[in-house]
Amino acid sequence: MSSTTRARKREWVDEVIAETPNGHRLRHCIQCGTCGGSCPNGAEMDYTPRAVFNLIVAGQKDKVLSSNTMWQCVSCYFCTARCPHQIPITDIMYTLKRMAIREGYGRTSDAPALAKAFTHYVDKYGRSFEMGLASRYHLLNRPLAAMKMGGMGFNMFKRGRMALTPSRIRQIDQLQAIIRKARQLGGAS
Amino acid sequence: MKYAFYPGCSLEVNAAAYDVSVRAVARVLGVELVELDDWNCCGATEYFSQDELTACAVIARNLALVEPSMNQLTAPCAACFLNLKKVDRLMAEHPDLGGKINEALAAGGLHYDPGRVRVRHLLEVIHTDVGEEAIKAKVVRPLTGLRVAPYYGCQVVRPYKDVDDPEYPVKMDELFRWLGAEVVDYPVKSHCCGGHMTQISEPEAFELIRRLLQSALEYDTDVIACLCPMCQLNMDAYQSRVNGMFNTSFHIPVLYFTQLLGLALGVPEKDLGFGKEIVSAGPVIHAKLAAC
Structure with missing residues (x-):
């Protein structure tokens, strides 16, 4: 072994790539900016996706994960569909959301709390539960907004579009066994 | 025309108008929708923000529940449709991920071979499978x-x-x-x-x-x-x-x-x-x- 050929240190960009299906395309970014220009929320982002990719390659983890960029992503896939280098941009945004939640960032947005409340009901009942979300997420995280939504909720309820009790699947044990195994395989708690 | 049918959580309550109208037009157009027995939530965009492998496994349970006699699954909700289609594609294109998803499914006694089920949005079924001629003939x-x-x-x-x-x-x-x-x-x-x-x-x-x-x-x-x-x-x-x-x-x-x-x-x-x-x-x- 030559002493001059050292294994390259695993950098943050490698972690982002490893966690994203087809994430290696990230290295092909030509900084054209089509992504940010296509994004319905681009103007609200601290950094548009193009800039985020540059920051990722530069190892600026703290800057990226404390930004609002991924929380502004609404998964419309316009950037992904238009990217001339087939970068799975929306999926990279999902990866950044997961990393931010895992590493204690993401307090700048209510999105992590919504995701958590939503998946709580999926894990518990096998179905989503809007009334539960309304109380668990809105009342706990944003009581003022919850009050404003009250009237709308009542209108929905009047028209039979809101249920007070959750729907449940029969084989919840089976689903929960699958979830437990997946968490274990993914190294998540 | 026979399809496994994944209604998704919204259709149970807030989109009940979608649910009843989908079933009504399917009857008139001769599209047989067989509701997937004991389907679970697709996790919307929320599960992917938390844990990718678990999100995929939760979605894949539904693909695995499609009866062997059927090879097409249709969903009326855009998010459900994409999640089901995406996981089928991910499993086919990334065998490592597919293997882990199947390992998780095995904990529930299930298995899914990517490509076995073709995931279709309801619009494709109506527009493309039923088609112009049959629809025009039924407009009253x-x-x-x-x-x-x-x-x-x-x-x-x-x-x-x-x-x-x-x-x-x-x-x-x-x-x-x-x-x-x-x-x-x-x-x-x-x-x-x-x-x-x-x-x-x-x-x-x-x-x-x-x-x-x-x-x-x-x-x-x-x-x-x-x-x-x-x-x-x-x-x-x-x-x-x-x-x-x-x-x-x-x-x-x-x-x-x-x-x-x-x-x-x-x-x-x-x-x-x-x-x-x-x-x-x-x-x-x-x-x-x-x-x-």
């Missing part, structure tokens, strides 16, 4: 004079580009032409309704909804037709609050495309979930279609 109450803006949103046409054009989809436009409607060439038909953003930050979410309603107004739209419960909810239930935020006076009914299709096929309104929308569609529908 043409939607003549009704100006319909077909709204596709995001997740049926992107990121995968094989359902329709990802920027300028036309399948719903064609369907409404077959039904005799005046189809609005709706410039924002594949723009975003904001998805879950209404739950997170209203200024951003309401601006996206405002753009959709404003464009519909400028094109003299009688009714917006959509194919996703989230899009319908955002444009319909939040419409008065959008008016409050921007000092606008939008009053545009938003229906599921299957409700209008059902009307044209002669299904009684009461069997199509009319009246569940917050911005009532009754007045404009009755005014425009009264002569028919």
Whole structure:
């Protein structure tokens, strides 16, 4: 072994790539900016996706994960569909959301709390539960907004579009066994 | 024509009008929908934000539940459709991930071979599988004079580009032409309704909804037709609050495309979930279609 050929240190960009299906395309970014220009929320982002990719390659983890960029992503896939280098941009945004939640960032947005409340009901009942979300997420995280939504909720309820009790699947044990195994395989708690 | 049917959580309650109208038009068109027994939530966009492998496994359980005698699964909700399709594709293209998903499924005694089930959005089933000739032959109450803006949103046409054009989809436009409607060439038909953003930050979410309603107004739209419960909810239930935020006076009914299709096929309104929308569609529908 030559002493001059050292294994390259695993950098943050490698972690982002490893966690994203087809994430290696990230290295092909030509900084054209089509992504940010296509994004319905681009103007609200601290950094548009193009800039985020540059920051990722530069190892600026703290800057990226404390930004609002991924929380502004609404998964419309316009950037992904238009990217001339087939970068799975929306999926990279999902990866950044997961990393931010895992590493204690993401307090700048209510999105992590919504995701958590939503998946709580999926894990518990096998179905989503809007009334539960309304109380668990809105009342706990944003009581003022919850009050404003009250009237709308009542209108929905009047028209039979809101249920007070959750729907449940029969084989919840089976689903929960699958979830437990997946968490274990993914190294998540 | 027989399909496994994945209704998704929204259709149980908030999009009940979609549920009843889908089932009603399927009966008239001879499409047999066999509801997937004991299906579970697809996790929407929320599960992927937390844990990718678990998100995939939760979705894959539904693919694994499709009976061996069937090889097509249809979903009316855009988010459910994309999640089911995406996991099938991910498993096929990334055998490592596919292996782990199957390992998780095995904990519940299940297994899924990618590619076994073809995931289709309901619009494809109606537009492409049933097709123009069969649909036109069953129209008994043409939607003549009704100006319909077909709204596709995001997740049926992107990121995968094989359902329709990802920027300028036309399948719903064609369907409404077959039904005799005046189809609005709706410039924002594949723009975003904001998805879950209404739950997170209203200024951003309401601006996206405002753009959709404003464009519909400028094109003299009688009714917006959509194919996703989230899009319908955002444009319909939040419409008065959008008016409050921007000092606008939008009053545009938003229906599921299957409700209008059902009307044209002669299904009684009461069997199509009319009246569940917050911005009532009754007045404009009755005014425009009264002569028919």
